[in-house]
Amino acid sequence: MRNVVVTDPPRADTGDAEKLGGFGVATVHEALGRVGYLGPELRPAWAGARIGGTAVTVLCWPGDNLMIHVAVEQCRPGDVLVVATNSPSTDGLFGELFATALARRGVRGVILGCGVRDVAELREMGFPAWSRAVSAQGSVKATAGAVNVPIVLGGQVIRPGDVVVADDDGVLVVPRNDVPRALTAAQARIDKESAARAAFEQGELGLDRYGLRNRLGEFGIEYVSHEKYAEEDA
Template structure:
């Protein structure tokens, strides 16, 4: 069924333990484990440092310069959720600030991901409400245009559906489709084990060139080792 403006309720979420485990792994590890997919791109940056979270997406589609649907979305949020906001066309207006964060934090929401702008960043940092945004912008917005809540949205070229898992840290923001959560966690666990073995090897002095069998790759690409004197004489 297709409708113009809807607020979808009772969205199914992934298992909390799975979400928590993905948060521990972080964006880079999960991204690699997913076959280097799922990133929303480098345009959304954190306003804080050192935060690493994961939660279920509550999606919001707003009109540019209008935050009416963020107000509507608050009611749909549960503990452990992350609000994910975009606009029907590009807009960096400051549609989110400390009052929204206060209401969401009361409901147990972990943070915000938005293609738009945020303001009151000093207050947001002080209260520990984590934000990844397209801009910091004091420009205010209106509340007059309908949009939708918990419908599929596009964030940086990645489709985010309500109930998908958002992983966010200093490296950026990643979307894990809810139906893939268990498989992605298993792949992430396996990658962490491989990295631990590599870390131990590097700490013992082994070179990544040898551990990853890259000398043959260099040779196949025509890369040669030559002494400095030969290089200088060319």
């Protein structure tokens, strides 16, 4: 691994990132063809947060948060700090003091492929954080890593300047060059879901709206009366 800090990488538009955050993880994930999801292990430190921002990436050693200190300086308003370790770690590399520094710089939140601590303080501050674990285990500042290089979390490659969307459903990455398509596709899905919601409120069934009723036979599903079922099951 090269110990490097890449300065001023190209970023997606922060307004576009915020708009994708408003759509939410599930909507954008479905709209893009179910790609980019970082998996169920990354969970919010507190419920109700929703963000969309541009990634500043950090690669640390397990139990060592030196490079997070280095990365803070590279953060701009609208960014999301995304931290990976070069081997599995659940140590609490991030807490309230880091959040204070990042909030001052306009950072929208943090995604941690390790542990987080000071959860009560983060909730009180309203600073969003997603992590693999909650852990009081502390860290050292002893080993060099990298900032603003491609990293891998949840099987997804995250590059500096990509858009990160996160909410109660998890975390999603949208490659920077794919943001325009994501915006168009997500809006189309929102419109489609709004129409479906209105139909369901009027009593329409998904079986009919999605053309499933006439396909039930293909799945081997049959309708039988309770009486007949009881006789057959006797």
